[in-house]
Amino acid sequence: MSASKTMYRSDKLLYYSLLPFAAIVIAAFIMLFAILGYVSAPALRKYGISLFTTTKWAPNEANPSKSVYGLLAPLFGTLVSSAIAVLLALPVTVSIVLVIEEYSPERLRELIGSIIEVMAGLPTIVYGLWGLEVLAPFLREHVYSPLHQLLGFIPLFSCKPITGFNLATAGVLLSIMILPYMVAVARDAYRSIPFTYKEAALTIGATRYEYAKIMMGLAKPGIIAAALLGFGRAAGETVAVALVVGNVPLVSGCLFKPAYTISSLIANQFSMAPLYPYMMSVLFTGGLVLLLIGMAANTVAVIMIARARKRLG
């Protein structure tokens, strides 16, 4: 750091006195990894790669060494429900950002803004209960059943929606939950577009629609970042998902089948884990995977945001 050469004495003092706090954060992060790794190690050593290729989750009380733990189904559930959530939330995010930033009068803009803030602040258990009591039955009745009847030939809709607790509902609920975050990130990206580009788009005679297209092109890295951050959040979401996903370790091409996610697996099994050898270790492996997914999504998102900043000057 070349700046340190020219730093004043008092600056130096401040710099060094703040250093421990930064060090604590870094140390905590490393320790998180270390502990997760340490606790996961026995399971990884025992089951190896089969941990991620097995669907079956069969703890054996009588003969613990015959227990089978497969993380494939929860991993699949996590990735698919999060993907559904992002796919559903993305167009809504883009529309909301456009409506707030371009097409609403001051009042409406503020109203939408505060609604979104409230949404972001709600405890997740509230979403979960609402999903359980309202969303799941509603979707089964008015969306899944008609879809199955009309478009049953498509594998995604080919199974009968026996209950409303399945992968699709988890995705829909998650999309609602991550929406406020995605809107916040995307809105920031949109706002950071310098006025001069808006002017440029209009001076070449772009209509509202074309204008929006150009603006979205400019905000694209930020919107991708929003999607990735949303994905990371969705993957880590626990309580609400556990209430609606069905909690059955299945890997199926049909969205109306119940499923599992890593976080709901951890939440459901954790209390029993100490009773079985290796189960705790397997659950921690799931946690490690979640951490890696979250980190990957965040890292790419941060890179996208940095790129957007650089591009827009």
Added chain:
Amino acid sequence: MSTTLSAEEDLRHIETSLDKLFRVAMESLEAVENALREAKPLDLSANTALAEHLKDTIYTEALFFIAKWQPLGHELLYVEALIKVSYDLFRITRYANEIALTISLAPGTRIDSQVVEVARTAREMVERAFRALLEKKRDIAKNVEELDAVIDRAYRAALQGVASKEQVPREEALACIILRQLERVADHATYIAREVLRALAPS
């Protein structure tokens, strides 16, 4: 109004006006020669008015050129030269007009053919000096200065002739006056030539 693209284009405009002025001057000098040769009255007042108008136009155009392009170096000197030359050409036309007036005061008076010869030389000087300017040729300009001496000599001789006599015949007096005006014409031609030498970038 037409938009001009470059400084060169604007300069060409000024040069075109100057060329017009030059032609008015030349036409006036030729008319003077003819009138001298044929001892006929002559009226050049229209030419003089036109020359003055052209000169004023060139002044404005050149001033505007300087304001517009802010020329430096030899380009600036050249614009100054165009202004000065327009004044010289205007004066030349004015002297031609005065000669015409002089002739018209005593119509029918035969003027010595040597004066006609001097008038021709003066006209040639103007022509060469101007050509040197437009063609940007220094050697032509140098030539003009040499001719000036010839005309000076002719005028001095006439002046001496008049000064040495008790009584001077009308023709001789008129010739002397006309020679004096031609000498001024030659002077202005020389000024033009000097401007050329001063303003043209050494190549």
Added chain:
Amino acid sequence: MERDAVRTENLNVWIHGKHVLKNINFRAAVSAITVIMGPSGSGKSTLLRSINRLIEIVPGTKVEGKVYIFGRDIYSDDPYRVRRYVTMVSQTPNPFPHMSIYENVAIGPKLHRLVRSKEELDKIVRWALEKAMLWDEVKDRLNDPPTRLSGGQQQRLCLARALALKPRILLLDEPTANIDPVNARKIEEAIKMLVKEEGITVIFVTHTPAQAVRVADFIAFIYNGELVEYGPAREIALNPRHRLTEMYLRGEIG
């Protein structure tokens, strides 16, 4: 047809209650360069933006009076339509950073479906870049992002982007403000050539009298939101009638 491409009639603009343009009666002759000259904050950009109705996207503005373009009152027209034949180049270079050099120029014709084939589009892009005197510098890297160009090149790219729409009126807001003299002269020359060869009408904003005199056929001097004096460039340069104009030319106010 009118002799004036643009004419304003008692144009008044308020921004957040501030009277920014006061009773402006401005005009711009067809196929000529009219310069709007005036000090910073005098309302030049505001006047320019009133002519393509861009002023409306600035929050808190109120516009009164009329703006006629080729005799038509644009404030009773569709603003998007107006901006197709009245294009503008802004004070700071603003090529779209997420598009290539080529796409930046192609976007206008594509938006307005001025072309039917890729070949036609290529032709228009090339034409616009040539007219903006940029073609030779970018012809081998049309797919590069514009951020790799110098400021002057970016500004010429913006000019090309505007030209690709084949506008009849071109609004230029200090197009050479942040640019070195050589690039600035290139832009000036490109603009004069356009007027001469394509018959485009240009309205050119600048705050430097020297540039105003250099490019203008007509000069409008505005000061404090008022149109102080209007006339042929020569008249304004050599024989300004208003004391303020005189002072501005001499650099005594501004």
